[in-house]
Amino acid sequence: MTDPLSRMLSTRPHVLADGATGTALMNMGLGQEPAELWNLTRPEDVARLYRGAVEAGSDLFLTNSFGANASRLRVAGLSDQVGSMNRRAAQIARQVADTAGRDVIVAGSIGPIGEFMAPMGSLTHARAVEMFHEQAEALREGGADILWVETLASLEELRAASEAARRVGMAWCGCLSFDTAGRTIMGVTPAQLAAAVEALPHPPVAYGANCGIGASDLLRTVAGFVASGNERPIIAKGNAGVPHLLHGDIHYDGTPELMADYACLARDMGVRVIGGCCGTMPAHLRAMREALESRPQGLRPSLDQITAKLGGFASARH
Numbered sequence: 001m002t003d004p005l006s007r008m009l010s011t012r013p014h015v016l017a018d019g020a021t022g023t024a025l026m027n028m029g030l031g032q033e034p035a036e037l038w039n040l041t042r043p044e045d046v047a048r049l050y051r052g053a054v055e056a057g058s059d060l061f062l063t064n065s066f067g068a069n070a071s072r073l074r075v076a077g078l079s080d081q082v083g084s085m086n087r088r089a090a091q092i093a094r095q096v097a098d099t100a101g102r103d104v105i106v107a108g109s110i111g112p113i114g115e116f117m118a119p120m121g122s123l124t125h126a127r128a129v130e131m132f133h134e135q136a137e138a139l140r141e142g143g144a145d146i147l148w149v150e151t152l153a154s155l156e157e158l159r160a161a162s163e164a165a166r167r168v169g170m171a172w173c174g175c176l177s178f179d180t181a182g183r184t185i186m187g188v189t190p191a192q193l194a195a196a197v198e199a200l201p202h203p204p205v206a207y208g209a210n211c212g213i214g215a216s217d218l219l220r221t222v223a224g225f226v227a228s229g230n231e232r233p234i235i236a237k238g239n240a241g242v243p244h245l246l247h248g249d250i251h252y253d254g255t256p257e258l259m260a261d262y263a264c265l266a267r268d269m270g271v272r273v274i275g276g277c278c279g280t281m282p283a284h285l286r287a288m289r290e291a292l293e294s295r296p297q298g299l300r301p302s303l304d305q306i307t308a309k310l311g312g313f314a315s316a317r318h
Contacts, residue, residue, distance in 0.1 A: 018276070
């Protein structure tokens with residue numbers, strides 16, 4: 001139990017993670033440039049993003065490094081900036097965490113590479129490991145406590161990320177995005193992910209789901225993790241509804257009250273790391289924190305109870 005997240009989980013029933021990165025930065029004025037470029041050009045705004053999560057009560061927040069891999073940055077002609085962008089993302093985060101006045105975990109965000117892996121595509125395991133390792137090493141140098149691999153769609157990419165984390169000697173968390181009739185776009189089911197993480201030579205501290213369609217669908221995915229019997233800590237980071245453009249800003253229709261209900265339902269299902277994804281702003285996080293602290297633990301909810309609270313599922317499961 002050497003990593004900060006395992007230590008934190010040993011002292012409390014759940015950990016509150018953060019909310020949206022991209023939505024928040026777009027509402028600050030992010031245009032077509034990669035969000036990670038702001039680590040170098042607008043670090044004060046990135047720090048403001050981080051502080052918003054911490055001040056709302058998050059125990060863990062992600063760095064602004066989701067898409068900062070060589071493949072994605074190549075599109076913008078910035079593939080030579082992988083190291084500097086990831087390192088700076090973690091450095092800014094480290095400063096915010098160290099001045100929070102309480103224990104806060106910096107999670108180095110690593111998103112999907114953006115290419116199909118072999119045999120469907122041309123991205124080899126070795127090349128994927130190389131790109132993930134480049135990010136992971138810079139995040140480690142910048143001061144990240146753990147690595148946070150998120151929004152993946154395939155088990156092959158998850159295995160490559162696991163190998164990269166092993167190479168830098170860091171604990172990590174892994175999340176897939178289930179948004180197609182209860183599966184990822186590559187067809188992975190919750191049960192398959194639950195089994196796959198246990199077969200990894202360097203398994204994650206916690207695993208789960210993020211993004212996807214909405215809070216109801218994400219908790220249906222969590223039900224699949226629970227049913228698998230895997231006792232590894234589960235992560236749930238659901239979107240705050242669906243997006244709408246209002247007065248030039250992106251807003252999601254999930255209210256703070258809905259996300260508070262979602263957080264408590266997740267807790268009652270046995271989720272240990274609870275947060276939000278797209279559209280989840282500090283107001284949502286504050287409501288989630290307050291609800292988790294004030295509402296008593298309940299029985300594990302049924303799918304009908306979840307939809308009664310959060311709305312119906314977006315699609316049937318196949």
